[in-house]
Amino acid sequence: MTNTLTMLEIDRVAKRYGDSLAVADVSFTISKGEFIALMGPSGCGKTTTLRMIAGLDEPTGGEIRLWGRRLNEDAPWKRNAPLVWQNYALFPFLSVRKNIEFGLKQRGMPIRQRREKAFEWMERLGIAAYADRGIDQLSGGQRQRVALARALALEPEMLLLDEPLSALDPHLRVRMQSELVRLHRDLGITFVCVTHSHSEAFAMANRVVLMNEGQVQQIGTPREIHRRAANRFVAEFVGGNNLLSGTAVDAGNGLMRVDGPFGSTLARAPTDRVLQTGAEVTLVIAADCIDMLPARSGTGNEIEARVLTLEFIGSAVTVFLETLGGAELRIQRPLHEIENSPLSPLSPGQTVIARWSEDEGYFLPA
């Protein structure tokens, strides 16, 4: 169904190269003003999907519609007004200003006007001081800003970005992430960004399209994907999840007991299907939903476990535990919480109680 805000429709789109199917039947819609991330592992078909949206590749099946109008056979230059591809290489022999002016010149904008426009965008992206420098005299972050200014100067309705931050060092990448989010918010342009990094996708996008092997695995807000993975692939790809395999034991009251090497745990029974007693199931519990206590509190699921290792990631700590039955559990907590816990100083070999409530876990589809 097309609603008034639906800008772009990717409708059962496929792309075949000889015998191999790079994109196999992908459907999703993009509303005006959204920041969409196309995310997935290498080779999943995300770049091919973006290239088809840009008109750089023609689909071998399905239809792409912009504001309800079929785009499949339109050459990129015909789409240029609404859709702009950000990743074309910069011209190394032209100055920053001339790089930004280039597309405007191609569109026939008079010299005075395109000077003004280029200046406006250089100011906006903080690169006006380098206007007359050559591209090879710029840092990676500055080049990234030039590429953005050049694309945005064309005033697109939709900006298409393919791994825009991949060439930057980690520190700069995080800064550019915030900058892209701010630009998106200030400009109201629709952004579609390909990335293989879930932290990047989740930090920037309103909605994430997660792909694998040429197919969409899940579409949702970062929170939805984090809190309710649609399948095993998603639960594993986004990281930070515990996948507990066990046997369902009927428990009643909307709860289901699951027994496995981690012990015995209760979770809300799924509402969309009936789980038979004895069925092999996989429960997902996000690492940040598990607490660590020095002793049992008598509420929720409580499993005794031994600390294996601790991993410090900025202000968060991932603690790897082993249960008495030999299952591995991971827990993610803020560093200050670990430091101020009665368990502090937490160290390998220590015994703790891992605790989570019955509402935290959910079952993967069979």
Ligand SMILES: Nc1ncnc2c1ncn2[C@@H]1O[C@H](COP(=O)(O)OP(=O)(O)OP(=O)(O)O)[C@@H](O)[C@H]1O
């Ligand atoms: N021009 C081409 N000819 C043949 N096969 C291709 C072509 N372009 C892409 N493919 C194949 O299609 C599949 C999807 O490629 P695509 O570039 O879309 O993946 P991706 O998810 O963007 O991966 P990456 O993150 O590595 O860029 C891959 O198996 C790739 O080898």
